Amino acid sequence: MPRYRDLRFGAIERGPGADRIGKLVFTLLGIWHRRTPRNRTVACLTPGATFLSTACSGDYSTLAPAGPAAGAIAPLWWVMLAGAAAILLLVCALLALAFRRRHSDGASVRIWIIGGGILFPALVLVALLGFGLVVGERLLPREDPRTLRVVAEARQWEWSFTQPGTAGAIRTRNVLHIPANRPIDVELATLDVIHAFWVPRLAGKMDAIPGRRNVLRIEASQPGVYYGLCAEFCGVGHSQHGYRVVAHDAAGWARFQAGETQ
Missing domain, CATH: 1.20.58 (Methane Monooxygenase Hydroxylase; Chain G, domain 1)
Known part of the structure; x- marks a missing residue:
């Protein structure tokens, strides 16, 4: 359970972001209380600078590209x-x-x-x-012999991914495994309503529309774990409709293709 601390403005979740916001609030109150023109200017500019700096990183930040x-x-x-x-x-x-x-x-x-x-x-x-x-x-997908094609099927409220493996098709749920430094064409399909596939650090987003197959090209520049989400409201479970993209190095990808890791 997240820990909370009591501030005069209410309960704020403890964490790096919460601590930064708490310090900002009390700093601005002190600056504004002194009521000098220079301090008022600082008080007006500080929130924008703070929010810009906090928005440039994170698992879902488009400003921290990894592909x-x-x-x-x-x-x-x-x-x-x-x-x-x-x-x-x-x-x-x-x-x-x-x-x-x-x-x-x-x-x-x-x-x-x-x-x-x-x-x-x-x-x-x-x-x-x-x-x-x-x-x-x-951003348009180009012909590339290294391209791997993965079928992503969305439903309320999970993602399933199907791709070729050494011993046959490999199917995973809410986790997409890909090789690093290799283009991946994700073929999007949905079994019910409109969903949207989006891994902010790897590519733009694209809708999965009933009765259609859209293809999105993604690629990870280095091995790691990247987080994706559904960017189209799809019902009461929309906020939990996320998934992970695991980019493997050559050895890790060989193990996954052989069915040793899922």
Whole structure:
């Protein structure tokens, strides 16, 4: 059972994240209590910096890629964040300028409206769209003789995986075994409702749709255990609809193929 500690704001689960949040809350209260302009600025900026830093790691973080596909998606996230921040800063600057300047001629207003309100956002969005299309093209599965095909069947609320082995087909439940540094095509199927296959550190997500077979390419750059989840609400057991992906080295993969480990 998780341990809890009593804070004036309620019970917060003990752990690295909880301790960090608790310290942040009391630090911000102390900073705000002193009421200086500089401290207020720090108090406003600190939460964003803290949440950004805590979101960059973890078993389900897309910003800690462990495969080629996820490695292509992570920069897209940062580029989109930069583009959104640029547009936000421009809007804030225009808002501040509107409060500061009382009189301006029509030409100046038109320049700001056309340049700042139309051209700049349009250029940023077009650049983001182009970068997204390039990344999307890189994620398409390519012909590769090393590719291993695995059938993943989803149901409420478990995943079953079937793949070829040395002595015949190998079937596992809620654990997908793959070799490291080798592309894997996951053929997605569902036996009931729509589910979504997503291993954030290895690749993007794709839906498993009744009556269709979708294929997602994943690959792990090094041996390890990676965690996946269903990213489409599928009923009351959705929060427990997770699984593990175990990436083996050459020796471990040979043992699994021989049926020595499941």
